[in-house]
Amino acid sequence: MHIAEGFLPPVQAVAWTVAATPFVIHGAVAVVRQVRENPESRLLLGAAGAFTFVLSAIKLPSVTGSSSHPTGTGLGAVLFRPPVMAFLGTIVLLFQALLLAHGGITTLGANAFSMAIVGPWIGYATWRLARLLQAPMAVGIFAAMFTSDLATYCMTSVQLGIAFPDASSGILGSVVKFLSIFAVSQIPLAVIEGFLGVLVFQVLTRIAGPELERLKVFAKKSPAVSDDPKVANDVS
Template sequence: MKDYIKRHIPMTSLVLGTIGLLYGALYPTTAHAMHIMEGMLPPVWCIFWFAVSAPFFIYGLYRMRKIVDSTQQNAKIMLALCGAFVFVLSSLKMPSVTGSCSHPTGVGLGTVMFGPGVMSVLGVIVLLFQALLLAHGGLTTLGANCFSMTIVGPFVGFGVWKLCRAFKVNRSVSLFLCAMLADWSTYVTTSFQLAIVFPDPSSGVVGAAIKFLGIYAITQIPLAIAEGFLTVIVYNLVISNNLWKETALQ
């Protein structure tokens, strides 16, 4: 069983990634998505989010270099698996309300396996592919999307994971909470990013944030729960077949 999974996980990742790419190309959606679309942010805010995200990206490169150079068994394969997981899940755009859409993020798996730092690099790669090939997100909004999905999400998820494990919470429950709250924190961050730029005329930034949160919540809450269960299934398969150690390279 172990040899079978070793042989087939890279191929499965490639197949899933291809399916996600074809799905997005064949069924594009023009919408105010959880990824902030091209042109929605003024230049000053685009520059601001790039500047805020840059230190995390540099740290992520350092972490990725350590992973690639490590002697940990299956490190590169698991890194590719985590990247494919983020790409496929975050490409599944689900129609929401008022012309918006929601999607899972997939960052919980890589966060638990490698720590939150490396997710900023994997996230930039994924977001670039989606912006260029799937019309999902944008290049000028790359910094903002990276900050919400691959910085805030993973760091929140990692904090939840470590806290749960410190209190001896069951591994599957800890992972479920990590993935679910990483997803929710992403959509909360995106809502505030949009609210700052588009404040409500009467209730200001807070009122606008509440409206954006309400728009996403209808689909994002159940999606995050489903993502949590899927992340648990994938992670437990990897661990139970001795393809990865729980504390390796975090």
């Protein structure tokens, strides 16, 4: 859920923009470095941005007259690391605000903080944990997509709770109310996004396997391993 234009108090809109700016600048530097060191990754970078744009532009009716949507940032975080997605996600949100009236300019910082920063970092941390536990690749991708989606909505609920504290229970009570609406209703959509991420990653593995190895998404196979077709085809 992108927070709409003018929905946040001006002071809070500025505060979230200030909080997001260092991450976005760092991400821009990371993108420049990525393109300079690996020019061949430009196409995959564009694909990661397009994937995020398309998924997060899908508005599905939710409860209380609001809407929900996937985010698509988890896959990009796995491929290029969260700093890159901080920049790509912010660009996506900017174009959606300008072209689709999805979100807003004054709320761009808040939306970027939740979808382009918190979501990718949580998704990437989940991915790293799955790899540390030696979980199958598909499980790691699913977990990254699921948690990045859900974390975005949890962060947005916190932002709205701070902006609109409950008269009796204050900010905490308001955050709980927003979480009960947006985070809970987002779970089925996060599951669907997880499965979609697994399918997309399987396609990328087939058509861009060497590039994924260069990006260190999965370890490069030794000749002894790759000689075994059964093992070589198992990227998990």
